[in-house]
């Protein structure tokens with residue numbers, strides 16, 4: 525069944541209107557397998573209307589089959605055009621800026637006629653089909669190449685920015701459509717900033733280096749982190765690294781269909797807590813990956829998600845000790861009927 529029909533079916537089940545105005549770019553990509561549209565109007569019956577600015581119109585018109593592609597004039601907004609298609613009745617909306625919300629509620633005959641259905645699409649996007657998993661697998665293979673490049677390139681004297689450039693170049697050459705997110709290369713004390721972006725810091729001997737990168741294939745993303753040592757690790761660095769590695773392994777073993785996402789978080793978190801490092805694990809264990817690098821399900825202590833076959837999630841425990849160092853190990857993992865399978869496969873650094 526195509527995704528638009530899936531969405532309609534899900535809306536019927538939840539008693540939501542089966543006419544939709546879709547604005548969120550990732551949702552548009554999910555429903556059309558394309559990018560560049562300003563929005564969609566999905567009527568109860570008949571062709572979906574795809575609104576495109578003049579910049580993207582010709583491309584979409586020739587590439588996208590099964591949609592009525594409508595051109596927006598210069599300066600014309602999608603919501604101006606949408607007026608022609610909707611009347612004062614209930615409509616499902618995924619998300620839109622507050623100004624547009626006010627406008628759309630007037631056209632639709634009142635705020636009570638707008639039904640927010642972003643969750644509905646998030647729920648659909650949580651379970652990847654074969655085509656989506658294939659794209660993510662490819663994106664993971666390319667991310668593995670990026671990690672391999674990092675491993676071969678890291679040395680004392682190189683800046684974090686230069687390392688990021690080498691890694692991103694390798695992924696581009698291997699077919700990535702771009703970076704899945706701003707690459708994080710953090711060395712030495714900077715490793716203690718979990719989301720520290722690559723800076724001008726020079727990598728030095730004795731530094732742990734965290735490399736967190738991702739690729740994009742057919743709009744789908746991957747996410748991987750490896751932590752390396754330049755030279756020889758100290759006992760303290762080794763202890764932290766081995767703790768994170770074990771937490772990563774225990775969480776991976778917990779990933780199965782019908783298991784609650786918070787149990788998976790706990791499986792990793794308790795290893796770090798038992799090692800006395802709990803206060804330094806300052807983020808969730810993982811997140812869904814797909815058209816966006818952070819999507820559902822969420823693997824956190826208070827998640828309500830239950831894992832199911834076709835979820836693609838990260839397993840990424842970390843320990844960050846301010847002023848000293850940080851370690852994170854991350855894989856992108858797909859939930860299968862027998863358990864789970866790692867889609868990123870780059871070897872883990874050995875610190876001994």
Ligand SMILES: [Mn+2]
Nearest residue numbers: 747838840854
């Ligand atoms: Mn991640």
